[in-house]
Amino acid sequence: MLEFNPAVIAIEPVLQWRDRDKDQEQVFIDQAMRVPKLLVGVELGEARPTVMRRPKKLPTFWGAEGRRGALAEFSGIAHESDQDLHLISTPGFINAPREQTDRVRVPLLFLYRGEVVPAFALQAIMLWLGVTPGEVKVQLGKSISLPNGWKIPIRRDGTVMVNPAAAKQVRRLAVTDILLAAQERDTGTKSSLDLDDLRNQIVLVRASDDPLQPPNIFATAIATIQNNTYVRRVSADIRLMVIGVADRSQLFYLVDLAF
Numbered sequence: 001m002l003e004f005n006p007a008v009i010a011i012e013p014v015l016q017w018r019d020r021d022k023d024q025e026q027v028f029i030d031q032a033m034r035v036p037k038l039l040v041g042v043e044l045g046e047a048r049p050t051v052m053r054r055p056k057k058l059p060t061f062w063g064a065e066g067r068r069g070a071l072a073e074f075s076g077i078a079h080e081s082d083q084d085l086h087l088i089s090t091p092g093f094i095n096a097p098r099e100q101t102d103r104v105r106v107p108l109l110f111l112y113r114g115e116v117v118p119a120f121a122l123q124a125i126m127l128w129l130g131v132t133p134g135e136v137k138v139q140l141g142k143s144i145s146l147p148n149g150w151k152i153p154i155r156r157d158g159t160v161m162v163n164p165a166a167a168k169q170v171r172r173l174a175v176t177d178i179l180l181a182a183q184e185r186d187t188g189t190k191s192s193l194d195l196d197d198l199r200n201q202i203v204l205v206r207a208s209d210d211p212l213q214p215p216n217i218f219a220t221a222i223a224t225i226q227n228n229t230y231v232r233r234v235s236a237d238i239r240l241m242v243i244g245v246a247d248r249s250q251l252f253y254l255v256d257l258a259f
Contacts, residue, residue: 045078
């Protein structure tokens with residue numbers, strides 16, 4: 001991917017190597033040091049001091065406004081990459097609590113030891129824009145305001161209602177596609193796969209065949225934010241009006257989906 005100059009490479013799976021693969025890990029670290037902005041997956045969990053560590057670079061929204069009780073709360077690190085990778089990357093929290101995550105809701109904020117921290121998708125956007133937590137205004141239940149004027153509407157639990165159709169804006173590539181395109185570029189061969197549009201973009205890396213990974217919700221959330229195509233709740237008056245003129249038995253599922 002470095003051949004195509006992306007701004008951010010966001011690696012969703014938690015990267016851990018077996019002892020017998022340490023040589024491969026060192027090769028990866030050497031290449032990862034060349035990435036302009038590297039985001040790596042970290043899974044939050046309950047505190048177990050003998051096992052878990054606190055990330056050295058913990059992005060925190062110190063001035064977050066509003067009640068924090070509805071945010072998913074964690075007190076420790078359940079799974080994280082090896083220590084060497086911490087020095088050259090930013091942690092991205094990949095938790096997807098079942099009660100807060102579905103086809104249209106994706107967490108953007110968590111509560112970690114009393115502090116409001118960005119989830120994976122929001123951290124990817126912040127790295128892409130070159131934004132620090134101190135430049136972001138968080139109003140729980142209202143919005144996340146970015147310094148470029150973008151406003152991300154959020155619920156009290158720190159989730160954003162994404163647009164599933166935004167997934168159509170995501171370009172999907174297999175490893176073999178990238179390897180072939182990079183090889184053709186090195187040899188000066190005309191490529192059938194143009195990857196020049198990846199320059200200064202976010203590249204999300206995930207293992208599509210890993211059953212332990214959550215559904216591909218982070219790409220949809222990132223695309224929704226970039227294209228400003230949020231699903232927004234309508235007022236209670238409009239919902240009641242719609243229900244009043246339609247057959248309730250047929251409308252309940254539609255209302256739950258659309259509103």
